[in-house]
Amino acid sequence: MVTPHASRLPGILSGFERQILTDWLGVLRQTTDARLPAAELESQCEIIIARLAQGCRDGNVSDIEAASFAPLRDILADLSRTRALLGFSPAETATFLFSLKQPLFDRLRDVPGAEAASLASETLTVSQLIDALGLFMMETFQRAREEVIIRQQTEISELSTPVVRLWQGILALPLIGTLDSARTQVVMENLLDSIVRFEADIAIIDITGVPTVDTLVAQHLLKTVAAARLMGADCIVSGIRPQIAQTMVHLGVELNVVSKANLSDAFALALRRLGKTVVSVKRPLAADIA
Amino acid sequence: MDRIPILKLGEALLVTIQVDMHDRLAMALEEDLTTRIVDVAAKGVLIDISALEIVDSFIGRTLANIAMIAKVLDAVTVVVGMRPAVAITLVELGLSLPGVRTALNAERGMAMIRSLLDAEGMAPGEEAEGAA
Numbered sequence: 001m002v003t004p005h006a007s008r009l010p011g012i013l014s015g016f017e018r019q020i021l022t023d024w025l026g027v028l029r030q031t032t033d034a035r036l037p038a039a040e041l042e043s044q045c046e047i048i049i050a051r052l053a054q055g056c057r058d059g060n061v062s063d064i065e066a067a068s069f070a071p072l073r074d075i076l077a078d079l080s081r082t083r084a085l086l087g088f089s090p091a092e093t094a095t096f097l098f099s100l101k102q103p104l105f106d107r108l109r110d111v112p113g114a115e116a117a118s119l120a121s122e123t124l125t126v127s128q129l130i131d132a133l134g135l136f137m138m139e140t141f142q143r144a145r146e147e148v149i150i151r152q153q154t155e156i157s158e159l160s161t162p163v164v165r166l167w168q169g170i171l172a173l174p175l176i177g178t179l180d181s182a183r184t185q186v187v188m189e190n191l192l193d194s195i196v197r198f199e200a201d202i203a204i205i206d207i208t209g210v211p212t213v214d215t216l217v218a219q220h221l222l223k224t225v226a227a228a229r230l231m232g233a234d235c236i237v238s239g240i241r242p243q244i245a246q247t248m249v250h251l252g253v254e255l256n257v258v259s260k261a262n263l264s265d266a267f268a269l270a271l272r273r274l275g276k277t278v279v280s281v282k283r284p285l286a287a288d289i290a
Numbered sequence: 291m292d293r294i295p296i297l298k299l300g301e302a303l304l305v306t307i308q309v310d311m312h313d314r315l316a317m318a319l320e321e322d323l324t325t326r327i328v329d330v331a332a333k334g335v336l337i338d339i340s341a342l343e344i345v346d347s348f349i350g351r352t353l354a355n356i357a358m359i360a361k362v363l364d365a366v367t368v369v370v371g372m373r374p375a376v377a378i379t380l381v382e383l384g385l386s387l388p389g390v391r392t393a394l395n396a397e398r399g400m401a402m403i404r405s406l407l408d409a410e411g412m413a414p415g416e417e418a419e420g421a422a
Contacts, residue, residue, distance in 0.1 A: 185378075192374030199394055226386035230377040232370065232393035 007061045007125055012107045013053035021049055023103035031095065035086050047075055048100075061125055064132045076133060077140040084144035093141050097134045101127060161187045163194040169201040170270045171233075172263065176209030184220035188227055195233045202270040203228050206263045208239030218253040225257050234258075234273070238266035294319045296326050302334035302403050303327065303365075304396075308341045316352040323356055327363045334403035335360050338396050340371030350385035357390040366391065366406050370399035 013020070024045055051072040058068045076097070083093045104126050108119060161183070164172045173191050177183070191203060205224065210217065225235040237259040240248070248255070260266040271277065292315060297304040303326055305319070323335065337353070339345075357367040370393045372380075380387065391406075393399035 188378055189374060192377055195394065196374065201394075223381045227374075227377040227381045230369075230372050230380055230387060230392050231374065232372070232395075232398065 007056070008108065008111060008122060009061055009104070009126055009129075010053065010056040012104070012111070013049065013056060016107050017049055017053065020100075020103045020107060021045055023106065024049070024100050027099040027102055028096065031092075031099075035088070044075075044079060048072065048097075051075060056129075061129055062132075064129065064136060072133070073136060076137045080137045080141040081144040084141045085148065090138060090141060094134050094138055097137055098130060101130050104130070157183045157186050161190050163190050165194075165198050165200075166204070166267060167271065167274075167276075169199065169274055170267070171195065171198060171200045171203045172206060172267075173203060174206045174209065174263075178212070179210060179217045179220050181220065184224065188224045191224060192227060192231055195228060195231050200233050202234050202236065202273060204236045204238055204263065204266045204270060206239040206266070207237065207244075208241070208263070210244075213240070213244050213248055213253065215251060215253050218248065218255055221255065222257070236260060236266045236269060238263045293322065296322060298326075298330055298332070299336075299400075301332060301407065302336055302400070303330070303332045304336050304338070306338040306341075310344060311342060311349050313348050316349050320352055320356055320359070324359050324363070327360060327365050332365050333407055335365050335367045336396065336399045336403060337367065337369045338371050338399070339369060339376070340373070340395070342376060343373065345376045345379055347383050347385060350380050350383060350387065354385065354387050354390060357387070361389065366403060368393050368399040368402050370394065370396050 021042075025042060028041065028045070055064075055066070055069040055072045060066055063069075064073065079096075080093055083096075105123060108122050108126065156177075160176050162174070164174065166172045171191070171194055173187065175187065179187070191205075194200065195203060205221065207213065207221070213221075221237065225237070228235050235257055237255060237257050239262055240259060247253075258269070260269060268278070292309060294305060294307055294309075294315065297306075303323065305323065307319075309315070311319075326332065327335065335356070337356070339353075342349075353369060357369075360367045368391045369387070372392065391402065393402050
């Protein structure tokens with residue numbers, strides 16, 4: 001009567017639902033985590049078992065892509081995404097589902113009249129099913145993590161491109177980190193908007209914090225300079241480190257803009273161009289120093 | 291067809307583009323401006339594009355052409371008020387307008403024209419002083 005393919009799993013899942021849940025929770029409690037409240041964990045497990053039963057009942061046990069498994073896939077995807085955001089490790093997330101194996105195997109073994117051969121094949125089927133679901137969960141988990149990384153990248157690139165007003169009409173743009181196309185775009189927009197807002201004549205682009213300048217980065221810099229010029233502002237590039245200067249020359253990169261070794265030289269030049277100068281007073285007043 | 295008005299301000303011509311430029315309008319402007327520069331013997335051309343939101347390679351090239359034509363006719367061209375988005379677009383299109391002088395706004399552009407003319411030893415007329 002029992003053919004090798006007709007799994008006993010659906011019967012077990014609907015028949016011993018409560019018991020499986022209790023056993024599963026028991027296993028989970030051994031590695032319990034404060035990040036998930038017990039009540040929430042219990043309801044999650046209950047839903048998973050119910051949907052697993054539903055999926056097995058009207059579908060092929062070995063194919064988790066089937067339509068009958070769709071509700072189960074939804075809840076698992078949802079779970080792994082939440083866990084990724086909560087900062088769970090991949091191992092913790094996978095163990096959560098894999099720990100369902102033990103209660104299921106226990107129930108399979110307890111079915112009266114189980115033969116060794118059919119028990120072995122049954123175990124294999126269940127194991128494969130849980131593994132497939134676990135992998136599905138991991139994929140979603142990974143994707144959620146990648147989304148987090150992408151979002152953080154955007155935030156970093158926005159945060160790390162401040163435009164500083166040094167003096168009336170003089171802006172400084174201290175660049176930190178590698179300049180790729182996406183960041184250049186943000187930098188350029190920030191700079192141009194600030195030129196309009198502060199009515200700047202001169203923008204100093206300081207690249208002290210840029211680790212490497214290759215042909216691509218140089219091209220991005222030149223684009224920024226050209227765009228600023230179109231808006232009527234001159235650019236000065238400052239902070240080219242010795243190694244970078246060497247690399248640039250070796251690579252044949254040419255920056256046809258005014259460049260200064262450091263920000264203070266660039267600032268001095270900018271002041272001079274605006275017809276301003278810095279002078280020392282003979283005896284600084286105590287009030288001014290404070 | 292619409293035409294873009296060209297105003298005379300002392301020795302300079304003032305062009306304010308207030309509508310979206312299309313190709314024929316740009317070509318008409320190029321022609322009108324060339325004629326006016328010769329007619330009034332203008333020494334400077336100020337093109338205000340602060341209202342221009344969309345720019346393509348044709349408009350960009352027309353601006354560069356106008357500047358070159360003006361140069362041939364002994365007038366300096368200053369393009370003022372370019373919006374950030376327009377500047378980025380032009381740079382991405384590879385049109386950084388090397389022959390064109392730029393300024394942030396009309397006031398600075400006028401000051402730039404005046405100082406350029408001063409440098410050439412040709413003080414602009416009193417009309418221009420009063421107008422700015």
